[in-house]
Amino acid sequence: MNDDSVRILVPAGMIGAGFSQETVDRGLALGADVIAVDGGSTDSGPHYLGSGMPKTTAAAVSRDLRILLRAAAQAGIPLIVGSCGTSGADSGVDWVADLTAAILAEEGLDLTVATIYSEQDPGYLKRRLAEGAVHPLPPLGPLTEETIDGCARVVGMMGHEPIEAALRAGADVVLAGRATDTAVAAALPLMRGMPPGPTWHAAKIVECGGQCTTNPRAGGVFAVVDRTGFTIEPLDPEAACTPTSVAAHMLYETADPYRMREPAGTLDVSNATYRAIDHRVVRVEGSVFEPAEQHTVKLEGARVTGYETMSFTAIRDPHILANIEQWAALLGKVLVDRVGQTLGLTEGEYDFDIRLYGHNAILGDLDPATHPAREVGVMLLVHAADQTTATAVAKIANPLMLHLPTPDMPYLPSLAFATSPAETERGPVYEFVLNHVVDSQTPTSMFRTTIRKGGLR
Amino acid sequence: MTATLQDLAIEVRSKNAGPFWVTMELFMRDEAGYAVVADEAFINERLIEQLYDVPAADVRIFRIPSLNVVKISYPRPVPQGGLRDRDIHAGQHHVPLAVLAVPEDNC
16 A cells, blocks of 8 residues: 555456456456445346346355455455445345355455445435425436335435445445445545545546456456556456547446536546557546535436236248238237227226337337348237236237237238247336435435444344 | 448447436547548437437537547437336447448548
8 A cells, every 4th residue: 555546456347247366366466455346237227226136146246256355355455345236225235245244254254344225215305305405317307205205215326425434434345335336446545535536537437347448348457546647457468458448438328428427526537638558558637526516416216117017929921021010000909909808908007018029129110221020029018007917918918929910811820929828927117217316414424334343234 | 332330430339328318429430430420410419319209409419539439318218127118228229320321422
């Protein structure tokens, strides 16, 4: 450790994605001061926040955690994991904490573990809403109490502050609930007094692991933040960072490539410079952090919209394929009629989507191509207020998805169901409903931290 | 065959930028390719409205000559993971842009 720079080891874009032991060994050999890794994202949809279930599997997370916990203990440096359990729900933090405790016990490692919870109490949010302290981000409008009440779960996105507080309190391992992707990497450099412009910029560049290198699949990056900027290199000796690969990462999953809001302020990279130090190491300077007048915490919330049942059949018959849109329209019409006759449901009481995979399922009317498909997969997705209704509608569709002809066919074709039964119940389905920020009373007040020796809850 | 934008690009890609925005980038091979896509008379908010059926007023376009990149962001037209969402990560929405023909005077 020295006072002039802080060295950040990021083994992968997400814990559970996998990385080699060599990646971590190389980072330690380069003198890492902290290991930081993200554990989640909203990118895979609202299910994970709504259900509180992780996208990753326990075996994959444990495998990565074990390597990182050993490395942290061996080097005597902190390990920080953000957005535990994909969504950062309290259940996700507990899940990673339990995996951690088991590994620490098995490995005989004596580390102090902090868990930081980020779920938000609806009563607190409604109070802050009434106080005028909740503001929408585009494209959403003002928040209502009903929207808060309708959420299955709400998390607040922490900045570096609760993580820094846990490190100051003596944590060797910090398992954070929902945190900005950058907060996990920024916490230690900021705590050691590194300037916020280079720190936040470095944290953004490393947040997806190897994405900022010439070989995104190689994983692992290493950043050194100092008083005037930062340098970055891949942990895979075969991969390289180039000024272009690093600068281009500011484009990734950002609506605005120059300015990025954090709870404490805004990173502005408009005037950043990217310079090759050698064929695989890049130096970045000129990044600026503008502290915000009001510290804010962004909310994420998901609500249950209903239940879904999916059915899937496939068509190879050239005559039907030549008239596939006509066929799909007939399927929809006959289904509505049959559901009305048999279940007595009208169209507002359920909804469905017929997707023609191989024809235009992904882009629909936006698709510029017109050539015919060799085969088409037909997905029927039924949505209703309860699972029983959704499945009943899908079962009404079953004989149609097996035998429906086009209007001009004098016989009943038999189509190719992919599975038996054809229907799969998808359970509750969710949507994101919050894109709002709360004015923070203090940067840590919306988050709850517990610290335990050995990590046992 | 008419040349398309992807013929002049290293990569054309699209992705969610959080649950409520879609963002796309045209990474062009060189300055000449960049000049084609950075031309405001060609790629502009109205073109994106036509290609993606989103209001032109909501479209944000960033032209970045230092990287030979044009970046386009717009609010997600369908809720992520909803019944009508056929592309959860919005990872295939670059195609209508990528297959646009290069304007005649640039061929």
